[in-house]
Amino acid sequence: MSNRQQETHSPATQQDFSQILRQIQASRQKVFAQVNTALIDLYWQIGKIISEKVQQSTWGKGVVSELARYIAHNDPDIKGFSDKNLWRMKQFYETYQSDEKLSALARELPWTHNTIIFSRCKSVEERTFYLTLCSKERYSSRELERQIDASQYERTLMGKQKLSAVLREIHPSITDTFKDHYVLEFLGLPEAHSENDLQKALTRHIKAFILELGKDFIFMGEEVRLQVGNQDFYIDLLFYHRGLSALVAFELKIGKFMPEYMGQLNFYLEALDRDVKKPHENPSIGVLLCRDKDDEVVEYALSRNLSPTLIAQYQLQLPDKKLIRAKLHELLAELDDVGEPADGETP
Numbered sequence: 001m002s003n004r005q006q007e008t009h010s011p012a013t014q015q016d017f018s019q020i021l022r023q024i025q026a027s028r029q030k031v032f033a034q035v036n037t038a039l040i041d042l043y044w045q046i047g048k049i050i051s052e053k054v055q056q057s058t059w060g061k062g063v064v065s066e067l068a069r070y071i072a073h074n075d076p077d078i079k080g081f082s083d084k085n086l087w088r089m090k091q092f093y094e095t096y097q098s099d100e101k102l103s104a105l106a107r108e109l110p111w112t113h114n115t116i117i118f119s120r121c122k123s124v125e126e127r128t129f130y131l132t133l134c135s136k137e138r139y140s141s142r143e144l145e146r147q148i149d150a151s152q153y154e155r156t157l158m159g160k161q162k163l164s165a166v167l168r169e170i171h172p173s174i175t176d177t178f179k180d181h182y183v184l185e186f187l188g189l190p191e192a193h194s195e196n197d198l199q200k201a202l203t204r205h206i207k208a209f210i211l212e213l214g215k216d217f218i219f220m221g222e223e224v225r226l227q228v229g230n231q232d233f234y235i236d237l238l239f240y241h242r243g244l245s246a247l248v249a250f251e252l253k254i255g256k257f258m259p260e261y262m263g264q265l266n267f268y269l270e271a272l273d274r275d276v277k278k279p280h281e282n283p284s285i286g287v288l289l290c291r292d293k294d295d296e297v298v299e300y301a302l303s304r305n306l307s308p309t310l311i312a313q314y315q316l317q318l319p320d321k322k323l324i325r326a327k328l329h330e331l332l333a334e335l336d337d338v339g340e341p342a343d344g345e346t347p
Contacts, residue, residue, distance in 0.1 A: 033108075040107045040114070047093030050086060080111075088115055099124070105131045112141040120148055129153045137215050146211065150183040151319045154328050167308035170283055171244055182212055182289065182314045189316055195254050199223075199236050202252075216243045226271040235268050247272050247284040257293035257311055259301040266307040289314055 053059035061083075068083040095118040096103035102124070106114050113134055121127040130153065134144055156179070167174060186208040187201040202209050203222045210217050217239045224238040237250040249272060251265050265286040272284040286309040298311050 036110055037107055040109075040111065043089045043111065044093055044103075044107075046086065047089035047091070048097070050090040051093050051097075054090065088119075092118055095127070102128060102131060105135060109134055110141070113139070113144055116141060116144055116148070121153075126153045129156070143211055149318055150185070150212070151321055151324045154321075154324045155179060155181055155183075155319070158324070158328055163310045164302045164305045164308060166306055167285065167310060170308050171246075171285075174244065177214065177216075177241070177244065178287065178310055178312065180312055182312055183318060184209070184212065184314050184316055185318045187316065191316070193254060195236075195252050198252050198254060202237060213239070216241050217248070218242065220247075226268065226275065228271050228275075233268065233271065235272075241285070244282060244285070245280070246282040247277060248287060249284060250287045250289055253288060253290040255291055257288065257290040257298060257301075259297065261288055261290075262301055262305060262307075262309065265309055266305070269307050269309070283308055285309070287312060 050059065050064060053063070064086050065083040068081055068086055071078055071081045092106075092114060096106055105128075106117075109117075109131065117127055117130050117134075121130060130144065130148065133139070133147070133152070137143075139147065158180075163174065163178075171177070184202070186205050187198075189197060189201055193201075199222060206219050210219065218241075220238040220240055222237055224235040226233045226235065235249045236252045239248040239250065240246070241248050249265070249268050251261065251268070253261060265288055269284045269286045277284055286307060288309065288311045290311065290313055293311060293313050302309070302311070
């Protein structure tokens, strides 16, 4: 009977139901956010007390352990106040006490996210990066750990995206949307693999791939057919990017970038814009995802290219964090050297 009643609801009634459900969901999210903020504020205050007591040599590790036992004994229902977590609260407070902007940003995130960031990130800049990224992308704690493992911060600093001039002109803010290197360790592919292997693996792990791309990407399909004249052509992977309001075609290459690949991708973009793109959407974007590339060859290939395209590289293993940080330090040192005035020159 309930099913019959549901079937008789008018579209207007269903719309009312949907509106009420959205209000309930929004209210729940608001309550969760308020509870989280209150909890983080509590941890901050406890961390402050412990920090000050330790600095004054009033408390040592033994006293903090006694505090944890005291809380557990006097109110067994209270969880999350082990001596290990109490020391984390102290570390949390000491990490952000001198930075109001970061402490406010940290209060927006769950405790687990905060412990991951302040325990694993080595600098203020790195913590700022992941706090901002989590706030924007709404990462789960598992997704956040994967991004740190994949050296997202270092790769963002080092990445010099190879974008065509047309692409920069159409989307001035596109620099933060795409990466120069994509880490695809989740695919589990062997070093020797085919383009079909790569495409099928990306489709099977599309959720993880979108995490690497960015959550504004919406997957539309693989082997997407384009009919031009009497011939059929197929785009390896097709996405839509909400922020850019544009279709994004990925063409996969398991070898080194070759200039002739550009002609094929430009053809696909022309077909998308003529036959698939909606009037309110921006021109389609093409991404050549290659196993390797020569930056000088890429620069030449893009210099006179009239399509909104970019060229990126992929790797199948997580980067060596020590190695990538060393390369980052070298790059920053080179930039410092370039910025220094010559002898006798006024800065």
